[in-house]
Amino acid sequence: MTLREAAQRLAWREVVAPRNPDHRVRGGYASDLLSDVMAHAREGDVWFTIQTHQNVTAVACLTGVAAVIFTGGAQPDVDTVEKAGREGLALYSTSRFTYEAVGQLYLLLSRESDEAVSG
Amino acid sequence: MRQYPADLHIHSVLSPCADRRMTPRQIVERVREQGTEIIALTDHNASANVGAMLGAAPEYGVTVIPGMEVQSREDAHLICLFPDLDTLAEWQAMVDERLPRLRNRPEYFGEQWQMDAADQRLGVEERLLLTGVGLTVTEIFTRVRALGGICFPAHLDRPANSLLSILGFLPPELGIGTAEISYRVTPAEFCEKFRELDGVTMISASDAHRPEELTPAKVSLLMEAPTWAELVQALAGRNGRGVVRVND
Numbered sequence: 131m132t133l134r135e136a137a138q139r140l141a142w143r144e145v146v147a148p149r150n151p152d153h154r155v156r157g158g159y160a161s162d163l164l165s166d167v168m169a170h171a172r173e174g175d176v177w178f179t180i181q182t183h184q185n186v187t188a189v190a191c192l193t194g195v196a197a198v199i200f201t202g203g204a205q206p207d208v209d210t211v212e213k214a215g216r217e218g219l220a221l222y223s224t225s226r227f228t229y230e231a232v233g234q235l236y237l238l239l240s241r242e243s244d245e246a247v248s249g
Numbered sequence: 250m251r252q253y254p255a256d257l258h259i260h261s262v263l264s265p266c267a268d269r270r271m272t273p274r275q276i277v278e279r280v281r282e283q284g285t286e287i288i289a290l291t292d293h294n295a296s297a298n299v300g301a302m303l304g305a306a307p308e309y310g311v312t313v314i315p316g317m318e319v320q321s322r323e324d325a326h327l328i329c330l331f332p333d334l335d336t337l338a339e340w341q342a343m344v345d346e347r348l349p350r351l352r353n354r355p356e357y358f359g360e361q362w363q364m365d366a367a368d369q370r371l372g373v374e375e376r377l378l379l380t381g382v383g384l385t386v387t388e389i390f391t392r393v394r395a396l397g398g399i400c401f402p403a404h405l406d407r408p409a410n411s412l413l414s415i416l417g418f419l420p421p422e423l424g425i426g427t428a429e430i431s432y433r434v435t436p437a438e439f440c441e442k443f444r445e446l447d448g449v450t451m452i453s454a455s456d457a458h459r460p461e462e463l464t465p466a467k468v469s470l471l472m473e474a475p476t477w478a479e480l481v482q483a484l485a486g487r488n489g490r491g492v493v494r495v496n497d
Contacts, residue, residue, distance in 0.1 A: 164417030183323060183385070185416040207385070 131155050131242050133197055136176070137222055140234050142199055145211060148220030153196045155239065160232050164189045171195050176235065178228050184209040191217050201228040252493055253475050254466035256280065257289040257314065258328055258403060258429060258454035261298045265359035265379050268459040272368040273301040275460060281309040285466045287475045289316035291328055293378045294348060296341050297363040300334060304366030312475035318403055319344060320379075321386045326403040326410040328429060328454075329393045332477040336396050343392060347383035348376060386412065390423050399484060401427040404456060405443075406434045419445050427484045429454055432467055436494065450484055450492050469493045 134151035137144065158176040161167050164185055171177055173194035179186065182204050190198050197220035200206055206214075206221055214221045224231050260267040261276060273290075280288055288311060290302045299315045306313045315337040316330045331337040352375055353361055361374035384392070393400040402412035402419070405428050412419065419425050427450045430439050436451035453467035471491045472479035483490040 163414055165414040168417050181323065181415075183387075183416055183420070185418065185420055189417045 131239060133176075133220060136235060136238065137197075139238060140224070140231070142222035142224050145200075145206060145221040145223055146214045146219065148197060149218035155196065155235075157239070158232065158235055159195070160228050168193060178232050180204040180228065182206045182210060184213055186210055187213040187217060187219055190214075190219050196220065197222060199224060199231060201226060201231045250471060250473055250489065252469035252471050253286045253312075254284050254495065255287045255452075255468055255470045256285050256455050256457070256463070256466050257287075257316070257330065257452065258291050258318065258456045259288055259463070260292055260318075260456070260458050261290055261302070262360065262362040262364060263292040263295050263298045263374060263378070264458065265293070265353060265355070265361050266458055267292075267359070269360065269362075270460050271458065272364050273298055273366060274305045274368045276463065277302065277306045277309045277311045277313075279460050279463045280311055283463055283465045285311070285463075287312040287314065287470060287480070289314040289328070289330055291316040291318040293318055294320060294344055294380070294382055295361070295374060295378050296337050297374065299337060301364045301366045303334065305368075314477065314480065317341070317344070319384075319389055320381045320410065321389055322381050322383055323386055323415050324381050324410055325386050325412040325415050327386065327389055327400055327412070328403050329389070329398055329400050330480075331393075331396065331398040336398060340393065340396055340398065343384070344382050348378075349380055349383070351377040351380060353377045353379075386416070386420070387423065399427070399481065401425065401429060401452075401484075403429050404431045406430045406439055413443065418443075419449075421445075425449060427452060431456060432464075450486055452484070452492055453494075465495070467495055469495055 133153045159171040160178040162181045171193040175195045177195045178199045200223040203225045261271045296317050302313045363371045390400050405413045440446040457463045470483040
C-alpha cells in the first residue's frame with residue numbers, strides 16, 4: 131500500500147504533499163510525547179498525533195517517518211506546516227480520533243498482507 | 250552581595266494535589282526553619298493564595314515572588330513569575346479565559362482551597378485546575394514576557410508534563426534562558442545528556458506538595474537584595490548576579 135493509496139482510501143486531508151507519494155506504508159506509530167516518538171517510531175512509519183507544535187516536523191525528520199497524520203481535527207501550527215514544506219515531509223489531517231484512525235490503517239494493512247499470503 | 254537560599258516552585262492547598270497542611274502561614278514558617286529566604290508560590294493554573302502568602306511572609310522574613318505553574322495546551326508545565334500581584338492578576342485573567350470549563354472532582358483530584366494570611370479558609374475553587382489551558386508553550390512565553398514576567402520550564406527531568414519529554418527538545422525559538430530540574434538529578438549529569446542546555450541557567454526547586462518536601466534550598470541566588478529586579482538579573486546571570494548550587 132502506497133502513501134497515496136492509504137490517504138485516498140482513508141480520506142486523509144492533505145496539508146503538505148508527500149515528496150514520494152509511492153512510498154510504501156508498512157506500519158505506523160501513535161503518540162503525542164515527542165520524546166517517546168524519538169525512541170520508538172521507525173523509519174517509513176506513518177505517525178498519528180494530536181501534537182501540532184513545530185517540533186513535530188523535526189522529530190519526524192529525525193526518525194524518518196514517511197508522514198504525520200493529525201487526528202481528531204487537530205490543525206498543525208503555521209510554523210509546523212512551513213517547516214514540513216521545506217523538508218518535504220507529508221502532513222495529513224483527519225477528523226477521526228486516534229483510536230479510529232489507527233484502527234482503519236491497521237485493518238487496511240492487515241487485509242493487504244492477508245491477500246498477499248493467500249493470493 | 251550575598252547568597253539568598255531560594256525555592257522558586259512551591260504548591261499550596263489551592264493545588265488539588267497538595268497536602269492540606271500547605272497553608273500560607275505553615276509554608277513560610279517551614280521555609281524559614283529550613284533557612285530559605287526567597288520563595289515563589291506556584292499553584293497549578295491559579296494564584297488565589299499568593300496574596301495570603303505575601304501577607305504572612307514578612308513576619309518570618311521570607312520574600313515571596315508571585316507566581317503560577319501553568320499547564321500549556323501541550324500539557325507542559327511552565328513556571329511563570331511576576332513582579333507584583335497586579336501583573337499576576339492580568340496573567341490570571343488570560344489563563345481563566347482559556348481554562349476548560351470542567352469542575353474539580355475532589356474525590357479524584359483533591360481539594361482546592363483559597364486561604365487568607367491567617368490560614369483561615371476563604372473558599373473553594375470549583376473549577377478543575379489540573380488541566381491544560383488553551384495557550385501553546387510559545388504563546389505562554391510570549392505573553393508572560395510581554396507582561397514583564399519570567400517563564401521557565403518546570404522539572405525538565407521528569408517523565409510527566411516536562412517540556413523536554415513532550416516536545417522532544419527545547420524549541421530554540423523560545424530563547425529559554427532558565428530551566429528547572431528536580432532534586433533527583435544534578436545539572437552536570439542532566440546537561441551531559443542534553444547539549445541544548447549549554448548556556449541555560451539551571452535551577453533546582455522543591456516542587457513541594459507536602460511540608461516534608463520543603464527541605465533546605467538546592468540553589469542560592471547571588472544578589473544585592475531579595476527583590477524582583479535582583480532576581481531577574483540573578484536568573485539571567487547578569488551584573489555579577491547569578492545562581493549558585495548548594496551542596497553539589
